[in-house]
Amino acid sequence: MKDKKYYIALDDFERRVVVKCMNEMRTSLIKDGKCTEALDEVLLKIIRSKQ
Template sequence: MEKYHLYLDETERRVIILCLNDFRNKLIAEGRYTDCVDELIIKFAHAKTVKLKIRR
């Protein structure tokens, strides 16, 4: 299984969580399962943050 690393700032992270939550609400309204989306929300919410130095 390949692992991927995403480097997001706080705003991008917040937008992803909000979009996943909107998608979860849509699935609930349709009566579908939300297990996978729930796991992604938890992973993004609890992901560790890393400070990076950017050289220009």
């Protein structure tokens, strides 16, 4: 089964807010000793996406 792809359009401000919130969530997971692989993957996709 082929996975569906989803696209969202974010302006510069929204993109920065999403990256900041995800980074804070990642930091919290690291402090708790939990896995961050899925979050890292999504965070990198957002950072590397076209503006």
